[in-house]
Amino acid sequence: MATEKMLTGCAAAAQGAKFAEVEVICSYPIRPYTAIMMELAKMVANGELDAEFVHGEGEHAQLSVVLGASAAGARAYTGSSGVGVAYAFEVYSPMSGGRYPVQMAIADRALDPPGDFGSEHTDAMSTRDQGWLMGWACSPQEVFDNTLMAYRIGEDPRVLLPQMVCQDGYFVSHIPDKVVLPDVSQVKEFLPPYNPPHPLDPRKPYSHGPQIRPDQGAPMDAQRASAFLEVPKVIKEVTEEFNRIFGRNYDPFLEKYKLDDAEIAFFIQGAHANTCRKVVDKLRSSGVKAGMCRLRWVRPWPTHEIAEALAGIKAVGTIETSTSYGGAMRGGNLIHELRATLYDLPDNERPLVTSFMAGLGGETIWPKDFMYMAEVLSNMVKENRTKKYVYWIGLEPEE
């Protein structure tokens, strides 16, 4: 029977892993994600979850342990934050290239220097081109749901790719909210056991990951790229099925909040969308036609869906919670892909696009900050031009 509990994002992730009956877990402590492992450790110690709980010697080892476990045929789970995500970097590509559908929970955190335990998306965003599915949750409930959905999508024979289930450190990972936990039978209906095509099994020997010649490199890369062409279809199917079984109402790729008649819109991912939504309401009540588009999947990037959702809106501002030093717009990551996404819209439907560096290092994005951004966007509409690529919230020079 479904139950409702107050859970943090970390606790919700742990519950998701438990309902997914993960078999091998590999931990290493780093805040804020570490609470996920603390919860799972308790479950294993109490016999609530029959899994091997391996204490990795670092994040690189975490990824390596779960790679081995997945290759041997177990459903494997790990996670990290911040510099830990960076330390594991070598193993991301072997994981996706070998088509091991492990799951990594990321409660994001700023990278060093100097040490900063605050939330920022730069850790996970730095790994976005390594062939992993990357989803972003904005609430503990969505963390729980994404955990199950990501396994189902990643383990689909058409996909077989590892998944990152990201949540904002602290804001989601450490603030409890209502989470509906399903009945076990619902999960059984939704998520079949992991059944890899060629596990490391002495009864039927296979070699995993031999060397290839340079001329075999392009087909190998194309193979992963092809899988990503299939993924959107699978995400749609799985989300629909999830909604049906669990009674939720997710759009597969985007949360489209009051976008239909919007003139200005915020383009955002993660926790700050919760504040943003309220600000949109406030703006609406004062007559500003504002809306919000929240990304649920960064990889695969839902190009067509975004273009359709934002077509006709006059000005869009990305809320960047990550850095891309020296990048095309000199700000964050989202604006690059968003501008590329909107490029092919007809002239009369293509929004003006700027970006807001906000929420960096774990700073809160206050409603007043969103109000300021709305003002920038409204001015862009008025002047019918993008004056600047990037606005550093709280750090802008006086004009």
Place this chain on the structure above:
Amino acid sequence: MGSITEIIVWTRGVVMDKEGRDVMNGIAQAAILDGKFADAFDDYEDLPDRVLVPVRKYARVSDEEIEHKYIYYPEVVDISIVVEPALVKGMNVLKGLREGGLLLVNTKYPIEYIMKFIPNADVLGGIATVDAEAITGGKRVVDFSGTEGGVDAVGIGVGLSAPILGALARVSGIVKKESLARVVQNVSAMERGYNEVNFQKLNKTHHALSWSI
């Protein structure tokens, strides 16, 4: 674009790798002294080489600047040089050879005997042999300083490569003997290779190779 002569050198990993590299580098360095344009490089896929594994190396010689300098594989080959004769059994040493091209083998065996192992010899314009083992006393230099495009610390043509280079100069005229003499360490072995090469002209003709023997 002028005519480019493409040369492939077949040798064996580690124990005869430097000899093969010396052949390709010797050709290129002598050609440059001749006033020509030339490249020489290992086959990147054949690296790292293993003891006795068949490996390939390439040289290009041209009267004009070489446009496809950075293109990895030659599309066609004009001269195939085999540094260790048993390779003719294992490898198709005439792969990609242009009609009328040259095959040069370091061997003590007579040409007719070597031909037994080359069923596709009808493409050849000429075949040459030189017994580099006999000339140098079988001396092979094993040194890794020149691997991976490194700077060779030992110098070119101390061992087997010297007579092979001499033989090549004589039959193909692709490089001048005088230039080779400025490149190789063991000049007398190179001269002996030049003088002692065996050559048999075959029926096919080549647009660039005119046999000087």
Place this chain on the structure above:
Amino acid sequence: MKDFDYKYQTFDRIKSYRNAPREEYYVPGHRTCAGCGPALCYRLVAKAAGKDTIFVGPTGCMYVANSSYLCTPYAVPWTHAQITNGGAVASGVEAAYKVLMRKGKYDGSFPNIIVMAGDGGSVDIGLQAMSALMYRGHKVLFICYDNESYANTGIQTSPTTSYGANTTFTPPGKLIPEGKTLFPKDPPQLVIGGHPLVKYVATANVGYPTDLMNKVRKALSYESPTFMHILCPCPKGWKFDEKLTAEMGKLAVQTGLWTQYEWENGEYKFSHIPKKYKPVDEYLKHQGRFGHLKKEHIAKLQAFADAKKEWAKKAAVSPIEVVAQVPAG
């Protein structure tokens, strides 16, 4: 953790070459050097371990030369690991088998899980993962096949490269005439010294195949992690005639530069101790990597060998205290 009766394999002692299993699980058709010591080691290990085996192969010659271009010589399951993480990937494979067997998803006996890591993948860049595996107590045999260099990339120095070796990163020169100036790490002692769950560590050498195979079998019969350090002469990197691979192994023992032993529950057992040791030069003279050494350098290597002999003598009589004590039971 949980009470579950895992079905483990048992092994007979191999008494002679004829008695060794005929089946090969490391089959012909690979791009290792003619006369490759590590390849011979791989073959003997696979033969001793048999078909219920999973190999984890971190990057190195035994990955690149063996699994060239989508064809591999491993007739049993094998997976590549990064050069960094052989120990961690193997830990994951082992953990998976534990849980899968417990859940009734795998009904065979517990497979042998063997990491075949080079010296770099064991005690240099791979040390952290190897040590963690030993500490956590996974039922894995970690083998360091030691060819004393990063051979796959063209013979660069590693922590087990001998003093005085000419490698492409330690070329002898005017200022540094001996080439490599450092003495090597001691892999088995690294394991023995700090991992309480490890109860069996052995050294072996491709010059002594039966001994090697029996040590592998003994190691595999433990339910805890085991470690083997296997000397695998490398004709390319050491620059000796490729037919001398096994001879180099034997000469290493006969000169005292390599010691054959087992360490079992805190006690040492030595084998192949020569009645009279040969001078180290008998070993060095065949190897081009030492061709540049002067008398004084060779004397240093002789002193190194002598110290090893002394150590072996002492260790054989009275067990040497181990820092990380082995818990009883």
Place this chain on the structure above:
Amino acid sequence: MPRNLPEYGKIAIPKEREVPLGAVTPAPVRVQKLHITSPWRIYRPVIDHEKCTRCLNCYIFCPDACWEYNEENDEMELNLEFCKGCLICIQECPAEALTPVHELEFEGGVVRLDNPF
């Protein structure tokens, strides 16, 4: 798409360039026939069955598992398709039953591969 946005494109890997999913390949049985190594050989070890004592040294020390004892005719057999010619077997033979003979002395065994692997 009503707005006629560009498609992502499709990928068609030609049959001859296909690679297995995740580069996971079936294990070989007895030999890896995709990787014949006879072209490596300069010298072939030739056995004198009279002198051979069946001590199996050649078998046990071969890195390429090329020697096998044939029980039926009580003879050692060499797998010429894979023998690389390292000659360890000759070095380890206590009976001097093996001699190296240059590969070109034998007219058989021509494979003429296009590529070294």
